[in-house]
Every structure is written in structure tokens, then in C-alpha cells.
Amino acid sequence: MEELQFDTEYITLGQLLKMVNAISSGGMAKWFLSENIVYVKGEGEQRRGRKLYDGDIVMVPGAGKFKLAAAPDGNRDVY
Incomplete structure (x- = not known):
């Protein structure tokens, strides 16, 4: 399992797909998710x-498990 760092409160599934090179542009996310099941915390997700x-x-x-x-940058709001 690979660790993937980001420096915001959250990222979207579409952003993650682009970060791991599963898609080459954000516009491909909808297509990718209609053809593949991505698992988030063990549950299928297509949004x-x-x-x-x-x-x-x-x-x-096709990309792996993440x-x-x-990233601990101190600038994020903690709720």
C-alpha cells in the first residue's frame, strides 16, 4: 500500500484518480468511474x-491501493 499525501482538508475522488495517473485529465473521471469500481474504505464508489x-x-x-x-502543514482548519 502506497501512502499518498495532500495538503488540503480533503481531496475528491476525481483529484485522486488524476494524482495516481489512473486518468490524464479531470474530465475523464466520470468515464473511468463508469467503467471501473473504485473502493473507498472497502465499499464501491462511483462519485x-x-x-x-x-x-x-x-x-x-490498475493503479494500486493508497x-x-x-500533510501536517498547520494551516488546515480542524473541526
């Missing part, structure tokens, strides 16, 4: 706008 947070585990067909880690 490109799904918010992903620190600690989430995501499995992307554990999301928010």
Missing part, C-alpha cells in the same frame, strides 16, 4: 466528487 480524508484507504483498479495522509 467523482466523493470527499476523501486523512486515513482513508482507496483501491484504484492510504491518504494529510
Whole structure:
């Protein structure tokens, strides 16, 4: 499992797909998700706008399994 860092409160599933090179542009996210099942925390997900947070585990067909880690930059709001 690969750790994937980001520096915002969350990223969307579409952003993650682009980060891991599963798609080459954001516009391809809808197509990719209609053809493939991506698993977020063990459950199938097809919404490109799904918010992903620190600690989430995501499995992307053809790209791998990723554990999301928010970079500790001190600028994020904590709720």
C-alpha cells in the first residue's frame, strides 16, 4: 500500500484518480468511474466528487491501493 499525501482538508475522488495517473485529465473521471469500481474504505464508489480524508484507504483498479495522509502543514482548519 502506497501512502499518498495532500495538503488540503480533503481531496475528491476525481483529484485522486488524476494524482495516481489512473486518468490524464479531470474530465475523464466520470468515464473511468463508469467503467471501473473504485473502493473507498472497502465499499464501491462511483462519485467523482466523493470527499476523501486523512486515513482513508482507496483501491484504484490498475493503479494500486493508497492510504491518504494529510500533510501536517498547520494551516488546515480542524473541526
